[in-house]
Amino acid sequence: DADVTQTPRNRITKTGKRIMLECSQTKGHDRMYWYRQDPGLGLQLIYYSFDVKDINKGEISDGYSVSRQAQAKFSLSLESAIPNQTALYFCATSALGNEQFFGPGTRLTVL
């Protein structure tokens, strides 16, 4: 079984729709992260969470919100999707100060 799972894997939606991307992990890590990656570009940090009560904005949080429902679950929402949010979205987890492990990604297309 995969340690970090993301749902859905692919999503096509229309401008203005609310979208939720979900991430679950069985690694027992406290820290969870959401990144976006545009074609040919690096990873951009959207939000990160060190535990259920600790949520922090990353470099590109505008237009996004998150919820840490449990240690193992971290969801990313696009309240009103726009076309320039079309990208690959990755969830990642880590233990304190250590390497991050990534989920398989969600390919989101906003028409």
Added chain:
Amino acid sequence: QKEVEQNSGPLSVPEGAIASLNCTYSDRVSQSFFWYRQYSGKSPELIMSIYSNGDKEDGRFTAQLNKASQYVSLLIRDSQPSDSATYLCAVNGGSSASKIIFGSGTRLSIRP
């Protein structure tokens, strides 16, 4: 200046040769260093971690760290076509101890 810098490439290396990937970082007190491999459309996969100066070898991969020069590298020996991917350098600790800073990656192409 970017916090973690990599040459974007593409770096083209013949099959069987040594591929050398380089990364520099700006935060002098950084403590942990990672190399990830990412195939197109897939998620980054951790291939090496290094924490102290010197070399660390794992199979065909060798990571090299020089904290005085703020430089970390990855060598891939006996390069295979399956090594063709984008390699991301990542740095943790220091002033941004709360999160890892990723470079934008070097695209490596192994030609048969």
